[in-house]
Amino acid sequence: xxxxxxxxxxxxxxxxxxxxxxxxxxxxxxxxxxxxxxxxxxxxxxxxxxxxxxxxxxxxxxxxxxxxxxxxxxxxxxxxxxxxxxxxxxxxxxxxxxxxxxxxxxxxxxxxxxxxxxxxxxxxxxxxxxxxxxxxxxxxxxxxxxxxxxxxxxxxxxxxxxxxxxxxxxxxxxxxxxxxxxxxxxxxxxxxxxxxxxxxxxxxxxxxxxxxxxxxxxxxxxxxxxxxxxxxxxxxxxxxxxxxxxxxxxxxxxxxxxxxxxxxxxxxxxxxxxxxxxxxxxxxxxxxxxxxxxxxxxxxxxxxxxxxxxxxxxxxxxxxxxxxxxxxxxxxxxxxxxxxxxxxxxxxxxxxxxxxxxxxxxxxxxxxxxxxxxxxxxxxxxxxxxxxxxxxxxxxxxxxxxxxxxxxxxxxxxxx
Ligand code: AMP
Ligand code: MG
Numbered sequence: 001x002x003x004x005x006x007x008x009x010x011x012x013x014x015x016x017x018x019x020x021x022x023x024x025x026x027x028x029x030x031x032x033x034x035x036x037x038x039x040x041x042x043x044x045x046x047x048x049x050x051x052x053x054x055x056x057x058x059x060x061x062x063x064x065x066x067x068x069x070x071x072x073x074x075x076x077x078x079x080x081x082x083x084x085x086x087x088x089x090x091x092x093x094x095x096x097x098x099x100x101x102x103x104x105x106x107x108x109x110x111x112x113x114x115x116x117x118x119x120x121x122x123x124x125x126x127x128x129x130x131x132x133x134x135x136x137x138x139x140x141x142x143x144x145x146x147x148x149x150x151x152x153x154x155x156x157x158x159x160x161x162x163x164x165x166x167x168x169x170x171x172x173x174x175x176x177x178x179x180x181x182x183x184x185x186x187x188x189x190x191x192x193x194x195x196x197x198x199x200x201x202x203x204x205x206x207x208x209x210x211x212x213x214x215x216x217x218x219x220x221x222x223x224x225x226x227x228x229x230x231x232x233x234x235x236x237x238x239x240x241x242x243x244x245x246x247x248x249x250x251x252x253x254x255x256x257x258x259x260x261x262x263x264x265x266x267x268x269x270x271x272x273x274x275x276x277x278x279x280x281x282x283x284x285x286x287x288x289x290x291x292x293x294x295x296x297x298x299x300x301x302x303x304x305x306x307x308x309x310x311x312x313x314x315x316x317x318x319x320x321x322x323x324x325x326x327x328x329x330x331x332x333x334x335x336x337x338x339x340x341x342x343x344x345x346x347x348x349x350x351x352x353x354x355x356x357x358x359x360x361x362x363x364x365x366x367x368x369x370x371x372x373x374x375x376x377x378x379x380x381x382x383x384x385x386x387x388x389x390x391x392x393x394x395x396x397x398x399x400x401x402x403x404x405x406x407x408x409x410x411x412x413x414x415x416x
Pocket of ligand 2: 187188189230253254260261302
C-alpha cells in the first residue's frame with residue numbers, strides 16, 4: 001500500500017489533538033523541581049506581608065526632617081534597634097528614630113528610612129543634612145504580590161524561581177502533573193548491546209540509549225524493554241505487554257517498507273489507530289504515530305538522526321502536553337546560515353546543526369555528515385535547522401529557523 005505523506009505541521013497537530021492531560025498528584029516542594037504545575041499559584045497573602053525597611057539605616061517620621069540642611073542639620077535620638085525578624089515595641093515620637101535593618105518591620109509612626117550612608121553619628125543618635133519624604137526607602141506591603149493575585153498559570157514548569165514563590169506562600173507540597181509512564185523498545189535483528197563486540201552485519205543499539213537520554217533531559221522516568229529481533233509474534237507480544245503498563249511506548253526501527261519492518265502489521269494486530277505513517281520531512285519521513293485509547297505508540301525510524309528528530313518533533317511535545325505544559329514545543333529562533341546548504345528537497349528538512357554567537361549575531365552551521373543514518377552529527381549538534389521544503393536550496397547569509405535543543409549542549413554562555 002502506498003503511504004500518503006502529510007505536512008509536518010499537520011502531523012504534529014494530529015498528535016497534539018490526541019493528548020489527554022494526565023491526572024495530577026501532590027509532591028513535596030523539595031521534589032517539585034522540573035514538574036509541571038497542576039494548579040495556578042495565587043498569592044495567599046501580600047508580599048511583602050508588611051511594610052519594611054529596604055536598607056540598613058534609621059526609621060524616622062519624615063516630617064521631622066523637612067527643615068534639615070547642611071547649615072541646620074536635624075538631630076534624632078535613637079530609642080532602640082530593630083533587626084530583621086524583630087519588632088520595635090515603642091511608637092516613635094518627634095525627632096526619635098529606631099536603628100533598623102533591611103527587611104525589618106517599620107515601627108509605629110515611622111514613615112521613612114534614612115540610609116546609614118546619609119547620617120552622621122552623635123552621642124545620643126545621629127544627624128541628617130537633607131530632608132526625607134514620606135515612604136522613602138520603604139518596601140511596601142503587597143508591592144510584589146497582592147492577596148488573591150494570579151501569579152503563575154497552571155501548566156508552567158517549576159523552576160528555582162517558582163520554588164521560591166511556592167515557599168513564600170508556605171506550599172510544603174504542590175499539585176503537579178503525573179509523569180506519563182514511558183517505555184522504550186528497540187527493534188532490529190542487527191542490534192547488539194553496548195557491551196558487545198562488533199561482528200559482521202551487526203551494529204550496536206544506539207537509539208535505545210539515545211532515547212533514554214532524551215527522556216532524561218526532560219526529567220521523564222522511563223522503562224527500557226531492551227532490544228527485540230525482527231520477529232512479528234514476539235515483537236507484538238512485547239509491545240502489547242509494554243503498552244499495558246505504559247501511557248507511551250516508543251519503538252525504534254521497523255516502520256519502513258522493508259520485508260522485516262513489522263510495526264505496521266503490529267499496529268493492525270493490536271487494533272491501534274494509525275494517525276499517520278508518512279510525514280513530509282527529512283529525516284524521519286516514515287515516522288509513524290498510533291493510538292490505542294489514551295495511549296500512544298511512537299514508531300520512530302531506526303535511522304539514528306531520524307529517530308532523534310522524530311522524538312523531538314512529536315514525542316517530546318506530546319509528553320509535555322500530557323503533563324499540562326502550556327508551551328510544549330521546542331524553543332525557536334532565527335539565525336544566519338553560516339555555509340551554503342544546496343540540497344533541494346520537496347520535504348521539510350531538519351538539519352542537526354551548531355549555533356553560536358558571532359559578532360553578536362546567532363550563526364548556524366550544519367553539524368557535519370547529515371544523512372538520516374548519521375549519528376556523529378547528533379552528537380555535535382546543539383540545535384536543528386528547519387528548512388521548509390520546496391525551495392531552491394539555501395545559501396550562506398540567509399536567515400533560517402532554528403529549533404533549540406537542551407541547554408547542556410554548548411549553548412553560548414554569557415561572557416563578562
Ligand atoms: P529500520 O527503521 O528498522 O528500517 O532501520 C533503519 C536503519 O537504522 C538500519 O540501518 C538499522 O540498522 C538502523 N537501526 C535500527 N535500529 C537501530 C538502533 N536501535 N540503533 C542504531 N541504529 C539502528
Ligand atoms: Mg529494522
